[in-house]
Amino acid sequence: MQSRSTPPTRAGGRPRSAEADTAILEATRQALVDLGWTKLTMGDVATRAGVAKTTLYRRWAGKSELVVDAVAELFDELELPDSGSLATDIESVVLQFAALLGRPETKTALMAVVAESTSDEPLRERIRTSIVDRQKRLVLTGRARAQARGELPVEPDTATAAMTADLIFDVIAGAVVHRALVSAEPVDTEWAHRFTLLILGGLAAAASGQGA
């Protein structure tokens, strides 16, 4: 995960405690649930983790970095089981993502760090590598499977194919996040079904009218 800030010098001393690492990240998630973003403090996390406050600062520069790493782990739970059709693949990942966003630590943290990242370039990069880019794999494998099934045409131009993948990623992730967090309405199977139909229709249209 490349999570903590690497010790600047080379090896040769007491290694950092791995138990402390996991305890801190777990404590951070729990603190997010109990306190939310603004009321979460470094000192509180340290106490919960049974660790000195200085230990936190030796590994993370601040609250934002800590929370990014604490939440990034959760996103790796997402999977794309091969359900046999593109429609059910999409519905599955939508519902999984919605369930993930239903957990209080996830929803609070994700928006907060994104907000912070808008005026913090290194943090933005950290989010991109730790969270965003890792989830694009879901779109790519989903498309590959659909193409193997013959449900989607193969886009010959590599650049165009990449743009389409990015577009789909933003549409799916964005819509679910907006529905769940901004509109604050439930992402249930009904909604997932309607949304999936919309996407499939759009993909079909884009496939026919290729020369956009």
Place this chain on the structure above:
Amino acid sequence: MQSRSTPPTRAGGRPRSAEADTAILEATRQALVDLGWTKLTMGDVATRAGVAKTTLYRRWAGKSELVVDAVAELFDELELPDSGSLATDIESVVLQFAALLGRPETKTALMAVVAESTSDEPLRERIRTSIVDRQKRLVLTGRARAQARGELPVEPDTATAAMTADLIFDVIAGAVVHRALVSAEPVDTEWAHRFTLLILGGLAAAASGQGA
């Protein structure tokens, strides 16, 4: 806007200064640009606005409420000029929304208050009434125009029509926000065009396969 906290008792004293109100909201937006969300402080805003800190607390309970009101004003700039076709209507609003999210005060504040609202029910309600619900009008008028032109069928069932509008709203707003803030890629005309094609295709498919 119903922004500030209403004075609990009835009228009959010195009225609150309207100049102070606008100065505070403007100072808040500027502070967001300069400092970002976490480093923005009530005291700093007060100084910028040329107002006592106590005056801020007489009107807003805290940072979140203040920022919501400061940003809500900006969203009212969005318009839906009747461009003659649904496609260009969508592209227009997408680009407008993207331009709005390009402004540092907007992007920082929007995500931050949404994050805060996940563990603050009154704040969530404030966001809903001050920002979210007011922008759904764009979807509704856009649909009405498209139906008048014959571009979209009229959905007979009121409940279904409302769900469709909510879906489209979440998809458009969510995709633009995700593209601009999470993926941190530009929302240019190219992207807007591709996205619009996707939406239109989805709408067409949903219209034909009505009995979802």
Place this chain on the structure above:
DNA sequence: CAGCTTTCGCTACGGCTCGTAGCGTATCTG
């Protein structure tokens, strides 16, 4: 006009968090 009500700016305060420094101890490497 006089009197009531509310807001305003200002100052001050206790409480909390921040992020760092310093120390002695613990743990691992060569």
Place this chain on the structure above:
DNA sequence: CAGATACGCTACGAGCCGTAGCGAAAGCTG
């Protein structure tokens, strides 16, 4: 063993929070 690093602990100045108390200003009402 010597060197290097991490650890827990304590303490600290700095900054911000949100509130209280004051005298003065500015409207409304009769």
